[in-house]
Amino acid sequence: MVLKNFSNSVFELYEAALATTPNEFSMEIFRIVGKLISFDRAILSSAQADENPEASLTVDHTHAHNRAEQPVMECADNYVLDPVSDALAWNKVSGPCAIDCSDLYQLHRMETLNSFAIENNLQKMLLFGDFPARHYKQRWIALYRGTRDEFTKSDADVLQAIWNHISRTIELNLHQALNRLRKDGTELAVSLINSRGMIEVSNATFHEIMKLEWPLFNSGYLPLPVAHALVSNGRYRGKKIEITATQKFGYLACTAQSIPLFDLLAPAEMNVADRFAKGMTHSEIAAQLHISPHTVRNQIAQIYQKLGIHSKAELVRVMLAR
Template identity: 25%
Template sequence: MGERAERDSPDSFNETILGLYEDVFRLAVDRFKEDSLARLRDVIPFDSAIWGSGAEDPQLIFGIAACDFPFERLVAYSVHWQRHDVLRSAVSRRPGACLRNEDLGPVEDHYASEIYREFCGPSGIEHAMGVTLIDPVTNVGELVFLFRADRCAPFSDLERDRLAQIMPHLVAAWRHRLLWHVAGHARTADLSPGGLPGGHAVVDGAGQVHASDAAFGLRMRALFPDWLGPRLPPDLLAATTGAATSVRVCGQTFRLHRGGDRHILSLAAEPALPLSPAEARVAERFASGMTAPRVALDLGISRATVRNHLTAIYEKLGVHSKVELVRKLAELPPG
């Protein structure tokens, strides 16, 4: 009773969360997820666990970490059973909601299912509990599942609530750990993750976003209203594939801190300009030398829309000619 009471105490729960953030500076990046899962045992006992990172639609796996979960079992699940897993599907459809099989219907239905008879039961998985968090802009998600082998030891409501509460801290700690790791390998002098302004993401060489903060997502949604990650929008992806460390797209300057296989893409602070994202796209192209008809063709909008945008741009920026527009935009940080 004493051990369980200690585990259930608020102090123990808070210490576990604090430990996750302290581990950002202590654990190697390739051990962070496994060791973080093991730390959860202090407040939610389990027999095995997995932590996956990636995107759901289309499915893209960045990495899977396991705690006492054999690799061959992961392979068998991915190949044969994931598409039959109603619990995983439900968890993915309801980000932030921690769910167990019994939360979806009578647990007897689960024990009668093919996935239990052919995979879960033989693998020693009697109880499962999972949760996801998915960034609605970048489409990048983190999934954590805990498993127990004793049918007489289901996960309690308290444990379900605790996993839901701790999941945002797991994701935030992992983002910080990944950021510190990439910053340590970046070729930018004196780059410090703590010194980065709000609005940054970790991307790979193919332009896939692996992690980002909320400010990055909000700005990307404003710049690219129809974009859904994890791959960067085409205009931004094309601008970052060269050797430049600063690029300007849709009126926003991005800094690229290049590392090894991953880089940090951050939003540069911008002077306050009253242009909408659509107006910024027109202004950028028009100032670069495109004619108004060419801007319309490039953006897939009508010439009348371009003329209306240019009228608003000239009025908002207080300029009266293309030369003045070029000079005004040149006052911004180089891109």
């Protein structure tokens, strides 16, 4: 019967991953795990671990169960202080951690965590997730009880057994959400970003577009000015790309596109580029536009830089391709 219940739960996970949005799916995870392990409250988090093992985690995104009245990121901020979370992140434990919150926090004189646990009636915790912190992103789940009932070894074994399925279905669910952002089957450059700028999931086209602006861009985080702009007003326009973002599925749904080549040029630069490509000399352009030849030379240098070209032949080719 136990094996059958576990198998059914795994099936439900994959089924829900395909059928729900990410914010809905986190609730499905809590519901399904609750059939196997009893708990009162829970937190599902993703985090960034520093390369220095002595550093604390930076928790980027959190879903909470039975904590609707409390700001979710308060849970995340307290995770940073929790030695059990750090132990899991740095591979100092080999399996799920079952702890007594009051005993641990009082014993180590962790007043902030102890007050947080008392205020929220968090007496027992069972924690497990991805480890070690060798990748830019890891996830874990924490189950809480507000009673003195211990989490058993059987509970820990079940959580460890189902975690791989939870981790895989989260990725599956995020990719499903990404596919929903595409319109009419076109290959848009899309990604889902959490509120702290971490890229939860993205497609290859998004990375190609990002590298137009930042050649060394990797898949971890958006550049800080970009993240701030998207969170504050939903739009970022750089030198070569533009990104727009809307709230969707509990994340920022971002679409990136390259700025059309000639949108990069000011009207005055376009006037010069058009005439230079047609064979006019610096002096002829200057006379026709009532500017100095020196200004023409400067503008042509700026045009080359903005368009990423190095010769008049390349400019002619680009102008003909408009």
